[in-house]
Amino acid sequence: MRREIRITGFGGQGIVLAGYVLGKAASVYDHKSATLVQSYGPEARGSACAAQVVVADEPIHYPYVRGQEILVAMSQEGYDSWTEELIDGGVLLYDQDLVDAGTPPAQASFVASVPATRTAEKMGRRMAANIVMLGFLVGCTGLVEVEALREAVRTSVPAGTEDFNLSALEQGLQYAAEAVAAKGGPAKAADI
Amino acid sequence: MSEPRGAVLTGEHFMNGDVAAAEGALAVGCTFFAGYPITPATEVAERMSERMPDVEGIFIQMEDEIASMGAILGASWAGRKSMTSTSGPGFSLMMENLGLGVMTETPCVLVNVQRGGPSTGLPTLVGQQDMMQARWGSHGDYEIIALCPNSPQECFDLTIDAFNLSETYRLPVLVMSDEVVGHMTEKVVIPPEDQIARIERRITDAAPADYLPYQPEENLVPLMVAAGQGYRIHVTGLTHDERGYPEVVAPVQQRMVPRLIEKIRKNAEQIIRYESDGIAEAEVVVVCYGITSRVAQLAVEMARQQGRRVGLLRLIVAWPFPERVIRELATRIKGFVVPEINLGQMVYEVERCAAGRARTIHVPHAGGAVHDPETILARIEEASS
Structure with a gap:
């Protein structure tokens, strides 16, 4: 099974780190294969940024998203640029305070939003919005085992911030549990 | 200060190709890095700057790529395993001293994370446009060894191989990575230290009075010494005789330069x-x-x-x-x-x-x-x- 995920936002939001943690959870702690490729502008902060993650049971040759099954949007620009690329049955997840989604794309089978940035701000560090979103992503899709994700967060964030980030992750997982309950089940893998 | 981590970070990592190349170098015993940051190779230098203190090695951010290449040649003659990394314009600047490394038979490794060119071209985007430059970019006749990783795991593995080949055949060895492989992150398995193949420099056991630094062994490669070991050595980019002294005449050129090519061609089946x-x-x-x-x-x-x-x-x-x-x-x-x-x-x-x-x-x-x-x-x- 091959799963393809694009995470979009701006430089500075931790988009690439979110992709890194997801890929690490899959490949190091969940016995799958994973690749992460990233695109970014010359600026370090503020320019459009995207991480492409592929997770598979078998070795991955081609490391790019070919059938965008899951889109995570943490900016309006990311949402506007990539929503149309969703495949039939695809999954769309976004930060509800940063993205005005309008009418959800017809081909999506699962659309859900989370106040990732607001939650992180309430916790005291807006920087953890990416980790909240990661919890939401994995909670909605079951891409990797939650324990593998926790381990990847623990070993990827700066020393001294592990507990804070793990709490942020739990917040995202909690929002996902609510979304999954409201929709009567988790997002299903689309055929890519 | 945190505890030194040692040269070999045994375990499973989720690591990009640039970082993996740096870890491969450290694992095989590289203790000297000189370079100048340039996208998409900067992460190699960045990692080396963080990690060199762990192995009591030396990291120098040089003024440019010409000096970087010169510095790793010098460090090699001082007995270190040395490396630099660069991309695009920096690779062009290294060409003259790459030839000096070939001519003086200096083991060292150059990682080129290829981006789109010519000139400054596409700093953040991929190219594979330096393959012929790798082969022919410095002037004069020579052979080179160039390796092409296609994953972060291979960036680790092939950088180790590059050092071992450079010590075996005494020449600069090129790791021709590219922006996607360098920036892509994947699982990298670093084996236990005792499973890392390390070829160490072959040092002469001749007495100082008998040692000829450019007298080849049977495999066409001469034995080496390090500066400070008590041997007289002379290292020059000029055509030189077995003593290493300049002899800029056709018979010496005919005796010495074809050997630089033959030592690779005659061993090609082992290298390929x-x-x-x-x-x-x-x-x-x-x-x-x-x-x-x-x-x-x-x-x-x-x-x-x-x-x-x-x-x-x-x-x-x-x-x-x-x-x-x-x-x-x-x-x-x-x-x-x-x-x-x-x-x-x-x-x-x-x-x-x-x-x-x-x-x-x-x-x-x-x-x-x-x-x-x-x-x-x-x-x-x-x-x-």
């Missing part, structure tokens, strides 16, 4: 490495390297689903070029398909070795992205029709 998939039954073979090999693999699988007999030949060592296997394949297949992120480089080597016995179809790309697999597939279809 490629990975093949399905070439025994193939009527079309895709020849590829670096990130393009991973795109080509998808195209090959698509072609096989159409029932085509397609093989894949991935160059792990690009230089010396695997002439024998291409010549042999050319006698029995319809054609070669050569995708690369340039407008024609390694394809000319394939064409030369095919010598008209099989078609050679190039799949060019100007750079900035990888090929669409469908583009490669279309040329496979053309070659097999």
